[in-house]
Amino acid sequence: MNPSLPFFVLATLSVFSALMVVLSRKPVHSVLYLIFCFFTIGGHYLLLNAQFLFAVHIIVYAGAIMVLFLFTLMFINMNKELEPHKSNLLKGAATIAAGCLLLVLVAATKGAETLPAISKTSDIGTVSNLGKALYGQYLLPFELISILLLTAMVGAVMLGKKDVE
Amino acid sequence: MKALIVIALLGVVTMMSEVFRFKKLLLPLVVVGLLAACGLAIGDWNTAIRYYSDMVYFDNYSLAFTSLIIVLTLLWLIISKGYFVSDSSRAEHATLILFTLCGGVIMTAYSDLSMFFVGLEILSISLYVLASSNKHDLKSNEAGMKYFLMGSFATGFLLFGMALIYGAAASFNLVKIAEYVQTTAAHGQTPMFVYTGVLLMMVGLMFKVSAAPFHFWAPDVYEGAPTLITAFMATVVKTAAFAAFYRLFSTCFGDISGFWAQTLAVISAVTMLTGNILAVSQTSLKRMLAYSSIAHAGYMLMAIVAMNKISGGAIFLYATAYSLGSLGAFACLHAISKYGDESIENLKGFAADNKIWAGLLGVIVLSLAGIPPVAGFFAKYYIFYGVFQSNFTWLVLVAILSSLIGVYYYFRIIITMVQPRSEKATVLPALTGAHKALLLISALLALGIGIYPAFLQGLLS
Numbered sequence: 041m042n043p044s045l046p047f048f049v050l051a052t053l054s055v056f057s058a059l060m061v062v063l064s065r066k067p068v069h070s071v072l073y074l075i076f077c078f079f080t081i082g083g084h085y086l087l088l089n090a091q092f093l094f095a096v097h098i099i100v101y102a103g104a105i106m107v108l109f110l111f112t113l114m115f116i117n118m119n120k121e122l123e124p125h126k127s128n129l130l131k132g133a134a135t136i137a138a139g140c141l142l143l144v145l146v147a148a149t150k151g152a153e154t155l156p157a158i159s160k161t162s163d164i165g166t167v168s169n170l171g172k173a174l175y176g177q178y179l180l181p182f183e184l185i186s187i188l189l190l191t192a193m194v195g196a197v198m199l200g201k202k203d204v205e
Numbered sequence: 206m207k208a209l210i211v212i213a214l215l216g217v218v219t220m221m222s223e224v225f226r227f228k229k230l231l232l233p234l235v236v237v238g239l240l241a242a243c244g245l246a247i248g249d250w251n252t253a254i255r256y257y258s259d260m261v262y263f264d265n266y267s268l269a270f271t272s273l274i275i276v277l278t279l280l281w282l283i284i285s286k287g288y289f290v291s292d293s294s295r296a297e298h299a300t301l302i303l304f305t306l307c308g309g310v311i312m313t314a315y316s317d318l319s320m321f322f323v324g325l326e327i328l329s330i331s332l333y334v335l336a337s338s339n340k341h342d343l344k345s346n347e348a349g350m351k352y353f354l355m356g357s358f359a360t361g362f363l364l365f366g367m368a369l370i371y372g373a374a375a376s377f378n379l380v381k382i383a384e385y386v387q388t389t390a391a392h393g394q395t396p397m398f399v400y401t402g403v404l405l406m407m408v409g410l411m412f413k414v415s416a417a418p419f420h421f422w423a424p425d426v427y428e429g430a431p432t433l434i435t436a437f438m439a440t441v442v443k444t445a446a447f448a449a450f451y452r453l454f455s456t457c458f459g460d461i462s463g464f465w466a467q468t469l470a471v472i473s474a475v476t477m478l479t480g481n482i483l484a485v486s487q488t489s490l491k492r493m494l495a496y497s498s499i500a501h502a503g504y505m506l507m508a509i510v511a512m513n514k515i516s517g518g519a520i521f522l523y524a525t526a527y528s529l530g531s532l533g534a535f536a537c538l539h540a541i542s543k544y545g546d547e548s549i550e551n552l553k554g555f556a557a558d559n560k561i562w563a564g565l566l567g568v569i570v571l572s573l574a575g576i577p578p579v580a581g582f583f584a585k586y587y588i589f590y591g592v593f594q595s596n597f598t599w600l601v602l603v604a605i606l607s608s609l610i611g612v613y614y615y616f617r618i619i620i621t622m623v624q625p626r627s628e629k630a631t632v633l634p635a636l637t638g639a640h641k642a643l644l645l646i647s648a649l650l651a652l653g654i655g656i657y658p659a660f661l662q663g664l665l666s
Binding site: 144145147148149150176177178179180181184185187188190191192194195196197198199201203 | 261298300304320324401402
């Protein structure tokens with residue numbers, strides 16, 4: 041069997057599901073395709089020997105965030121009349137701009153095949169190696185992420201709480 | 206590094222002030238802490254230490270910008286006292302401002318793309334919240350939401366760019382990326398996706414500094430956000446974003462400048478023309494200042510285009526001159542906007558009531574317009590000189606032309622201010638002591654820098 045076959049299967053599936061997220065008419069279908077997309081991307085992590093990242097990705101994205109999406113969908117009133125309508129000129133401009141970006145990104149992968157693989161050890165994505173990286177080389181950004189989370193929390197509380205006094 | 210730790214801890218302590226009931230001490234605490242942080246940053250001058258396996262690198266460049274944004278925050282605190290004394294969520298405001306500053310310090314000192322991203326996100330997320338901090342104003346909510354959506358989109362581009370660069374150089378470290386770019390460029394083997402990565406990072410950064418054509422969010426967000434937050438965004442945040450932009454491109458991508466310099470030159474020309482031309486037709490002073498800040502972003506981009514040995518000092522001098530001028534102008538705007546709208550007509554009769562303060566505002570406006578002998582002129586001079594030396598003569602011509610357009614609307618402020626008061630005006634703009642103090646300080650500093658600009662410029666050359 042061609043060793044890169046799983047990759048191609050997963051890649052095709054993730055591109056297909058990502059397209060369906062945008063193309064499907066019903067928002068709930070979009071969300072379901074998005075979950076599927078997250079699973080296929082998780083499969084890519086597994087192929088790259090990043091088991092921990094795979095688990096976290098499934099738990100956080102496919103689990104928590106998608107449930108949030110579904111909840112939000114139920115709260116929003118989805119009417120045909122409320123949908124924003126863009127003029128054809130804007131649609132055309134957006135298509136051309138996005139097409140140019142696609143062209144540049146595809147062109148950029150030209151010559152990428154000649155690059156050697158950086159690491160071939162199979163245990164690179166285990167929890168212990170991740171921990172060593174986080175508490176060794178990346179200690180400072182890891183600690184500063186706590187400021188980032190704190191900021192988000194303080195901001196959410198500030199915007200959400202009632203004014204007293 | 207010590208300054209960064211002090212600011213981060215200060216943010217955490219101010220957050221506690223609500224729980225442990227020392228809200229009255231909030232403002233003095235923040236001022237003392239920031240003074241200490243500024244002192245620590247200046248004390249490290251000429252040391253250039255790399256901390257934590259080269260995650261941050263506090264060289265003179267980052268120390269100068271760190272001190273600058275701390276000083277600007279301190280000056281900004283003069284007029285924003287009300288924001289911290291009477292408001293019901295003052296502890297949160299103080300915390301978010303300090304965390305924004307913390308992100309700004311990281312952005313001036315990062316030596317690793319992961320640090321850059323963390324700093325940028327800390328800065329941006331606090332700002333999204335601060336922009337919508339006037340909860341009962343629909344415009345402020347809209348500003349926050351718009352900034353959040355557009356900002357996240359731009360961050361996506363930035364991350365994509367970082368990923369491509371990492372794929373090529375196999376490292377997030379700026380020094381290693383620079384080595385990689387240098388060796389591959391010397392053999393003419395730079396992979397295509399390094400170029401794409403540079404372009405995508407440029408898109409993300411240009412959104413943050415509001416350069417055209419990524420400027421569409423800026424006027425709406427600047428107008429909708431509370432005036433004090435707009436002043437903070439236009440000065441401290443913009444300075445930090447430019448410090449990060451210049452640091453990344455001067456450290457890593459100098460060897461392939463043939464690829465991006467032309468693009469950036471065109472963008473810088475478009476930015477200053479857009480900003481200045483659109484500012485002419487504005488009736489709201491706040492919107493006019495927003496467009497003027499877009500135009501100034503164009504001038505600062507010129508220093509990145511030039512990228513020679515005087516550019517570092519030039520961009521520092523420009524950021525200082527521009528931020529001081531903007532702070533003074535926003536102080537005035539804050540004083541007159543207390544009574545309703547931010548229309549420029551509110552300035553009518555301002556000179557007749559407050560002769561001295563109108564004069565000082567005049568000095569500040571001259572500095573923003575770039576008229577000698579005030580700071581703005583010399584800032585523009587050094588930037589133009591550097592660009593001229595790097596053989597972008599056409600860009601200098603466009604910049605001079607757009608400065609002339611700028612003079613028109615800056616002088617409109619002065620002319621409106623000396624006109625007699627319109628009969629419809631029922632309320633008079635009154636300056637409080639805080640506004641007067643900030644006007645005085647920024648005008649004096651603008652004059653002082655104008656008299657001896659070589660000091661600031663020479664710090665980084």
